Amino acid sequence: MDQLTDEQIVSAILEGDKDLYREIIKRYEKKLSHYLLKFLSNRDDMEDILQVVFIKVYKNLYGFDVNKKFSSWIYRIAHNEAVNYLKKRRGSRISLDDVEYKLIDEKADIRGGADQMFLKEDVEKVLNEMNVKYKEPIVLFYFENMSYDEISDILRIPKNTVGTLIMRGKNSIKDKLEEINKKHER
Amino acid sequence: MRDEKLENSIMGKIKSGQVKLKSKYAFLAEKLGLGTAFTFSVLLSILFFNLILFYLKETDNLKYLSFGKFGIFAFLESFPYLLVIVFIILIVFSGYLLTRSDVSYKKPFGYLAIGMIAIIMILGGILTYTNLGQSFEREARRGNESVRVFFKPLINDHNNGVAGVVFEQNENYLILQTPQGMRRVEIEEVEDIPSIKKDQFVIAVGFGEKSSFKATKIMIADKGEMPSIRRGIDFKFGEFDRKNIPPELLNFTEEEKSCIKKCFDLKKSPRECFEECHEE
Numbered sequence A: 001m002d003q004l005t006d007e008q009i010v011s012a013i014l015e016g017d018k019d020l021y022r023e024i025i026k027r028y029e030k031k032l033s034h035y036l037l038k039f040l041s042n043r044d045d046m047e048d049i050l051q052v053v054f055i056k057v058y059k060n061l062y063g064f065d066v067n068k069k070f071s072s073w074i075y076r077i078a079h080n081e082a083v084n085y086l087k088k089r090r091g092s093r094i095s096l097d098d099v100e101y102k103l104i105d106e107k108a109d110i111r112g113g114a115d116q117m118f119l120k121e122d123v124e125k126v127l128n129e130m131n132v133k134y135k136e137p138i139v140l141f142y143f144e145n146m147s148y149d150e151i152s153d154i155l156r157i158p159k160n161t162v163g164t165l166i167m168r169g170k171n172s173i174k175d176k177l178e179e180i181n182k183k184h185e186r
Numbered sequence B: 001m002r003d004e005k006l007e008n009s010i011m012g013k014i015k016s017g018q019v020k021l022k023s024k025y026a027f028l029a030e031k032l033g034l035g036t037a038f039t040f041s042v043l044l045s046i047l048f049f050n051l052i053l054f055y056l057k058e059t060d061n062l063k064y065l066s067f068g069k070f071g072i073f074a075f076l077e078s079f080p081y082l083l084v085i086v087f088i089i090l091i092v093f094s095g096y097l098l099t100r101s102d103v104s105y106k107k108p109f110g111y112l113a114i115g116m117i118a119i120i121m122i123l124g125g126i127l128t129y130t131n132l133g134q135s136f137e138r139e140a141r142r143g144n145e146s147v148r149v150f151f152k153p154l155i156n157d158h159n160n161g162v163a164g165v166v167f168e169q170n171e172n173y174l175i176l177q178t179p180q181g182m183r184r185v186e187i188e189e190v191e192d193i194p195s196i197k198k199d200q201f202v203i204a205v206g207f208g209e210k211s212s213f214k215a216t217k218i219m220i221a222d223k224g225e226m227p228s229i230r231r232g233i234d235f236k237f238g239e240f241d242r243k244n245i246p247p248e249l250l251n252f253t254e255e256e257k258s259c260i261k262k263c264f265d266l267k268k269s270p271r272e273c274f275e276e277c278h279e280e
Helices: A006-014 A018-036 A043-059 A070-088 A098-107 A120-129 A132-143 A148-155 A159-185 B005-015 B024-058 B062-077 B081-100 B109-129 B132-141 B227-237 B254-265 B270-279
Strands: B161-169 B173-178 B181-186 B201-209 B212-221
Touching (some): A018 A132, A043 A070, A148 A159, B024 B132, B024 B227, B062 B201, B161 B181, B161 B212, B181 B201
16 A cells, blocks of 8 residues: 555545545645644644545545646645635744754754854744745745645745745745844843 | 544545545536636637727727827727726636636746737737728627627717818818718817818817817818728718629729729728719
8 A cells, every 4th residue: 555656546546446545644644734733723723624625635536637746736725725714814823843943943044154043932933923925835845845846836836936935935034033133132 | 643533534424425526527617617718718808909909090089189188088088998998807807717727837927927918919919900890890880789888989979079071161160971970060269270171081179069069179180090980971971882882883984993993992982982983
């Protein structure tokens, strides 16, 4: 089972083996929970939305082009649901675990080479206040470890735009952290 | 240990038939419907752009602007608002359908939209070399309501401007043949009146209702400048298809027949043609 690709599993489900959808849920439950929690306020809401995502994915399996990447498609559906949720309820809370904090600190180089230390709460605050347009590619790139290509597939934007959004998002994080740092110093 | 609650709940719904796969034909129909709607919308945009160009090129609308600030009201009154509004709605709708189609997948929408608008404008421009606009104009004059509604500013009387052929010329007024009928144009208040002769094409701005019009400015126009107005006058005062009049039926010499044929091909009025050819 593990050797089958997502796309092969989808083809098998469409040929009648409905039970194989269990494997899709197994493969993506944790990944999508992690992703959705970056946008949704609480775990209960996230679980509800995750269920909606898996049901939508199943219902629309014939709409998936098996020549494309399934992971991008399922993330796209999760992305749409997260956006709908955010439209209904303003504000989301990102809470970073230590690994994620380390990731954004090192990979995004938020310190800008300076020897300054930011509190995890400060980084969380900046990420929470960030425009969803920049937050999404930042989350997908730094926390979900996705490539520009995959992000471009999920968000349906050109690859160059992904790069631009990540860069602008990163700069915005740096600027806001600088401001916070100045306030702390005062 | 993984919590299997979600997995079991979803699989339960699938197995019980509560959650079903959407039919593949639904997706196919959706794709086809989207493609058809997009094509239809772009074709209509091309048609409407062509009609706007046709209207601006062939009617008196733009000509009123040559009066400067005096011609603004006449220009606004004869402007084809509905054609422009529908064109804009169609462009927006086509753009929306474009964002939903596979064509725009991962491509920058701005460039695609510019490309789409450029294609619509180029094809709409090319169509002006056909008789499409004239066919719509003819339908509008014949009273086809679905077309007439778009050409209302051309067909209805104007209160701020008038264009037509001089039928009668007097010291204080002119009688013009216009697509709407005969119209008396008072020229007492016009400064610098050009030397106007019978059968000349004139355009004036001022104010007036129905049959009477008080001109403030008047201008002599070339015959070919507002073909739509000329066609409207022909339609009103002598409706026939020039090409269908066989000169053989009339008692002319071979030379006269060929002269009349050539003259009809130039789309001049029958009276002009008969006079021109008779003079020879």
